[in-house]
Amino acid sequence: MPRSPEARGGEEAAARAGRRQGMLLAAPAAVYLLIFFVVPLGLITVYSFATRTVTGRTSLSDWNIDAYRSVGDEIVVGIIWRSGWLATLTTALCLVIGYPFAYYIATRPRSLRAILLVLVMIPFWTNGLVRVYAIRFLLGSNGPASTLSESLGFGAFRILFTPTAVTIGMVYTFLTFMVLPLYVALERMDWRLAEAARDLYANGAKAFWKVTLPLTRSGIVAGCVLVFVPSFGSYVVPDILGGAKTLLVGSYIAQQFSDARNRPLGAALSVLLIVAMLIAVALNQRSGSGAENSDDAGSDRPRRRRRGADTDADSSSGSEAETRTEPAPAGL
């Protein structure tokens, strides 16, 4: 139907109004993020190219990349490796503990699921610092764990201020971030597919490896990103449970800004950390959306997506995007 020019003009005006309204809705968040995220990030970036004077002051006149060069120092490299290893270990442990638990919740009756999810969330609602101090008390040489071990004849144990204590604390802190995306993926899982696998001669374990696990991959990836990223840069947990001996990236950066008074190095490390995380997330995102259609890449076949009944694959990749765009929890 041909439209009159006035009608088309009206349509454009409506679209403009729609855009204006959209901007208005986003404005408070945008302003907030601009002031408290973009500006500090810009300052950090600027500082990373600055010079540390002999007295520990930061000179903003003499631009260079010395700070980035000193990231290659043996001490710093060692700290990065240790942090990476601890974050990997934390992520792996969270996955191994979290998957069966998420599976358990997702396969309960609907009413029970809600209760179990609340139970998962409760520790998360408590102040993080309080929880970490509670663990410190628990693991301390006079704490309940040690007392119990002593009375059983195993002797008092000293794990506080060791990497073990830090790992325990990190797993505890970040487990929720693993369980929730896994639960979402498992809850959306079409269990008829697991049944189909059983019908096609797969035993329970095979059906899990070949069908359930690949189909909940989006949840696994999201959970791992949500745990790895904050645990790599975490500060509070290693500081309280690890003592000064197990220095990690987060604490090291904090030191550069405080005691060591080497702001350019702290800033440079921060920038590198952010860039590394962004690259990791981008790679994950790419492999996440690519794996499902890897065969189609480069082919010119028409993609026909069936609407309705079984679009599980599609909806799960949708959930991936949703979970990933959630803001990563700030490193404690």
Next chain:
Amino acid sequence: MAAPTPAVEIDGVTKRFGDVVAVDDITLTIDDGEFFALLGPSGCGKTTTLRMIAGLDLPSSGSLRIFGDEVGMAPPDRRPVNTVFQAYALFPHMTVRQNIEFGLRMRRVNKSEMSQRTEQAIAMVRLAGMEERRPSQLSGGQQQRVALARALVNQPKVLLLDEPLGALDLKLRQEMQQELKALQQQVGITFIFVTHDQEEALAMSERIGVMSQGHLLQVGSPREIYEHPTSRFVADFIGRTNLIEAEVESAGTLRLQNGKLIAAGISAPSGAAVAVSLRPEHIRVHPRDASASRGDPGDPGGDSLDGTIADVTYLGHAVVYSVAAGPTTIEARREGDLGEPLAVGASVTVSWDHGAVAVIED
């Protein structure tokens, strides 16, 4: 000579989910090579029965044998049956070929045999050229074929199909009905399929088991089920029918509620309450005065009732009349009548042959 071992023997099987009895003491034997339909409305227990044969649900009590082997409690991967699931349940993360190969891989069939059997299955369901596609890139009919190939490639002794055509549109469904029948004859194995569509069951199967509320009401050929229903439910569920309450007057005679006596083949004792099932297509409708002049009420080969036309539905190939005859309304379906349909309010006589009367004694 000993009778051949039946494909499936269900012996006194009951399935409870908590307090709900989904399947109530069913006994059923399905022969080797048979195309058998389990028919019933949703929630009647037909899918649960199928799932128990597959091993996806375990019976609460009773015995279940497949080719003589007791399998009641065996897990699904230890049974010589495969299932075509409702909505197909194809693995979305695998290609068509990977879907079809799945069962063979799980049973560690060697490579050369696997590729040979997979090719055969793909050719059988005419999916050549689609092997590397994902299920989401296929049409409904194509997905259906993948599901069939994925099950049949394992050469099961029994193929179970759960509403296999339910997700397809009418035209495709009719095509697939023919194709499934041809496929069953080609592979020669027992097909058991579950459907709520009575026309589909009549068109496709050699025998039908009608279920309602967990009970197996009647088992028989499509013709037996349609022409000689043994219960009100079966008569009403399979096709359309007029159910008229009656009482046995004497051997061979029934008394309708309005006092009229009609003839029927009946063995129940006098005074027993029964129902008469009369299919709409077996009922003739005559304008009253015309029939009176022909002396139709005295027709020795049939019976008749007088009434008034209450409603007329014109369907093109047929005309459906609702005739109010005393306390009952009788539906009559006339196909191939030429000329103007009778008008609402016309006085008519409806009549039928003795052979059209099915007496239900339940």
